Amino acid sequence: MKALMSVGALIGVLGLLMLIGMIFGVVPSNTVRLVEGYMPMQVLSELAIFVAGFAGLSYLANSMGMTIPRFWQGVLFWAFIQTYLKFRIYPPIPFSVRAMYGVVSFVAVFMWVSANEEDWKKFRQPILNVLDANTGFHKALRTMYLILLPILIGGFSFMTMKPSVDEPIELRTVHPAPPASTKVHGKTYTLQTSQNPYRVNLEGKYDQAYSNKLIVEQGMGRLMAPNANPWDDKAEGYLKYVREGGEIFFQNCHFCHGDNLNGRGLHAFAFNPIPANFTDPGTIAQLQETFIFWRVAKGGIGLPNEGFPWASVMPPWEQHLTTDEIWKVILFEYWHTGYYPRTWD
């Protein structure tokens, strides 16, 4: 038991040191990278490791006769959660969201320290001690609090009231509701019934089951399925169209959406809203192919107002590409990310 707890304590100390190092810029902040798509899992397991570490630490301190009072355990743990959220997570969480997490973790800590009568007594004892100020030390502490609290609260309200020039927060709908139909190059496409004319099997019939077998494999790297190389001279039908779509993508789209379709192209850093990340399960993976067709053909300027048409630099691709080229690019995007387009049924 003791050995186990020591290991836990060691992990806790190491993790804390790393976090502190990252905050002060001693340890490079990319030492343990948050990998896109795996981030929630990573964060949860990291927190679990920390909790285990703290349990070990507290056990060890206890067995060495240096029990950390329940009050400080609670306060420190809450402070840790705040620090972790502020410094570990990237891109940074806005303050309002962090405040919400702060309240939730406060409630959690409160429930933990007040789980039973004895714990609750232990928790509030230090507070009462300071209030009563029976010893010289507590008296000094009380005086300090009495002076510091008004100053801190007054200062905090001054900081919040001082006019600041923060960016106004504007929330945009990323996937607005599509129209029932869209007219591209003189032809009307009903979104519910249209199909990608290039998602076909070797007989030339629309066949999603066939194309699903040939897309790249999910998992790290997302590599092409074995024996399904679109660059093979003998590649025919679907795979040949994928290559043609890829050529169009890398002549037009990668400048913003990136070489790995993750929204990190050459020009992406300059634009706001940032280009869509197709490898994120929240974009094309949960949309129908015809929705993408509408978005590609009509571009940013074709968005309804909730999508901020004035700010998006997404071109209305009907100005640059033929309808066939648009369908092929869409085919390529699903192939390269390894996602299936959502169907209407």
Added chain:
Amino acid sequence: MSKFRMNAKASPVIGVAIGALLLSASAVGIGHAADLPEGFAKGELAPAPPAEMIEAGKRVYFTKCVWCHGVDGAGDGPGADRLWPRPRNFNQGTFKIRHTASGELPLFNYNERTPDSGKNDLFDTVTHGLPGSAMPPWEGILTEEQRSQVLSFVTTQLVKDRKFTDKQSETQTILQLGTIKPAEATEDSVKKGAQLIVDKKCIECHGVEGRGDGNAFNLKDDWGFSIQPANWHKCWNFRGSRQDPYNVRNIFRTFSTGVNGTPMPSFADSTSVEDRWNIANFVNSLCERDEEGKPLGIDPLTDKPKINFVVPSMAVEGEISSDPENEMWKKQGRRYVAMGGQITHKPRNFVNRIDDIWVKSLYNEKSVVYLIQWDDRTKSIAEGKLPWAPTQVNVENFGVKEQAPKTGEEGSIAAAQNNYAVYNDAIAFQFPIKWQEIPAPFKPRYLFGDAKFNADILKWEADGSLRSFKGTGWDQDFEERDDFEEKVKLLKSEWKNGQWTVMISRPLKGSKDDYDDYTRFDIGKYIPMVFFAWDGHNGDAGRKMAVSAFYYTILQPPIPQEVYIYPAVIAVGVVFLEGWMLTRRSNKKKGKVL
């Protein structure tokens, strides 16, 4: 083909001859460390990767790399012709970022998978990408093993003119960067470096202030494509920055080994290690920093400086100085505004050479002044009169065309880069007219407004003109507004050592008190703003330009009095609360609970 250097596509005979020479030189050199440039040591060629690594790497290559680097690795994939710099042509084995001596192959060992070990140059290039080019960092996308696999494929199958394992023709002379102690960036070291870059003629290409504006238009790489010297003020765009742009070691490495395939030589033979550190420290000191001299925060998602979308304007009393060195300007912080190519409507600008501008602003009771500074290697003023009117937006009919997707190398952007017709350098910014009536977050479209919400546009051109326009849509010609032009003022426009400084003053409102025709600046309000920039030597004109996202400008009001009063009241309240609590507690203890 005559443009290739010896190491690129020399005949096998010459290759063998050189190999023999090198071999004999190294044989003689054993025991004479003095023959090696200072800081270098002889190394062994790495073992050949096993066949299964190469086969696995092929799968990675044809999923991720082929699109730019091409089926045969000749840097001629479908994406290549619209890129500048062009994707690397692997065939000659010429690689830029290395720890090895000039002309040698880079370090690659399929077994060495620690990032930034200094033992695996190609692995680090794939891991961190090449900032300032289209090559992205593949870390977090490809596993370490996959990166190693794809490099095994590239180095054995696509590098055709040289062989990584051929002891007859290849040597490895490795910069011992791990063991050389860096010289501290003391004032003395930086000062020595500043003198050395003059003595070593660095400024001939990189320019007097290091903005890459020296010999910018005569330089070509081994394949005959236009290439430009690095701008030392934008270290985040250094190809070899390894996502750690302010690290002086990267500069030391590039300076010691040179950049193969480009006119940048290695200075290892002619410069002592100490002097190399001095130069590296000086170059590093030029990279843009914040007001306190600290490195700019770099956004790890983009590897560019972090962006704040608000351009604040500070109030000043009286006249606003036209001298950027004046105290009132120096006190005001500047903002980094990122610029991307205009890629929404034809003619699209795939390669914008202006990728950021720096903006400061001041205002007084009459006008608001914007000080805009940006790096441009060339001062461009069109010769003679331009064939189109200043109001004309659709200039495609006058030869301003976007790059065709498939031209072959000869017609690519990289080949055409030096041959564009020269137009005017220019800068412009737009505000919504009647923003007071547009409910947030609605805005006139970023590209010259739209029919419903018009844009108030000010455009300065390098021919000295400053014009006021009304924009009503991306494809609508501007409406010129002479009556307002009399009131806007060009306080300064100067091109010096690769940098434009332009200062533009405009009235806070039109002649009437309304805001129907001109943007009226109300204090303390967020007013949307978009910037546009044209590089005349890049063939930029009309919609072929660089453009920013929406920023906000705000005239910062003086701090109102309540801000001082309320917190004091709150603090006093807290004191009372404390008193009440203490009294209550002591009463409770004495048993006098109410």
